[in-house]
Amino acid sequence: MADELDILRRANPVPATDPRFHDRPLDQHAQRRLNRLLHGERHRTGPRPLRRWVWSVGTAAAVGAVVLTLTLSGSTTTPAVAAPRPLIVEAGSTPVPLDRLADRVTASAGSQRLVQGTHVQTWSMSLTSGPGARPPITLPAERVVRWKADGSHTELVVATDPRHPGRPVVTDADPVPRTVEDGHVLSRRTYPPSWSDAPPVARPPHDAERLRAYLDEIDRIEAMGTSELLDAVAELLNNWTLGAREDAALVRVLADAKGLRPAGAVTDRLGRQGQAYVYEDTAHSARRMLVLDPRSGAVLGIEDTVTKDDPEYGVKAGDVMSYSAWMR
Secondary structure (H helix, E strand, O other), X not given: OHHHHHHHHHHOOOOOOOHHHOOOOOOHHHXXXXXXXXXXXXXXXXXXOOOEEEEOOOOOOOOOOOEEEEEOEOOOEEEEEOOOOOOOOOOOOOOOOHHHHHHHHHHHOOOOOOEEEEEEEEEEEEOOOOOOOOOOEEEEEEEEEEEOOOOOEEEEEEEOOOOOOOOOEEEOOOOOOEEEOOOEEEEEEEEOOOOOOOOOOOOOOOOHHHHHHHHHHHOOOOOOOHHHHXXXXXXXXXXXXXXXXXXXXXXXXXXXXOOOEEEEEEEOOOOOEEEEEEEXXXXXXXXXXXXXXXXXXXXXXXXXXXXXXXXXXXXXXXXXXXXXXXXX
């Protein structure tokens, strides 16, 4: 019997003498995962094979949307807006290389300060598959996060479609999609004080090398290629409104990203002038467009367009599946 007990003790994956399992403060990876549990799911904007995609639009956008009719709960039948057409690069516009934009932004020495919190306009596309699947529907919302000096923060999410102010908005806050009034509060939460030295809650640095390491730390599940970098940028912007120094550092990081090519001038979905940079994410059958302010270098938006039909979810090549627009 003693021999068997010795074998079992040696096979124990959590031995009492192992210092890794003693009571101690959480390391940065554990702290980051705890923050995700406490403060909600990550807002991933990358083109992954998920059943919900996110994009954002503004009042000045002319998106040429196709209208589908979807019967929702309640007494009305509400048109659900399908994917808009991708942003169009202005014909004859001159693309600005990212390294040149980085030099311009660094030289401008803007006065914008770093602020913890975010203001982002989004639409989520809800997709279903299988027999009896309904057509895709879009779920517009505006999200505002504000942090206080004591480390607590608030999050307000409102159902609103900035293209159609005053009109009812589709939401799936309940099990069955339904319409609500424009400006309907979907959630209003206050979170207790919390601190973390792990990204994206930790204060982002304002030099390129440390910011690159910070972005890599946001998600260590995959090696940080260009698509993962864009995901990390979106995660950063869903937590912080960058200042001028952070904007300059971020443009410098993006300038080193492989395959992110300058495309020319665009007008984003909030009517703002920007410079577009495109990455062909062949691994996920997506085309990703990053839109930057041509003066400050601030990220205005990220758009994901599908490049291959997916009949299971009713998605076709050319559909804009994701767009997020960040505001100051």
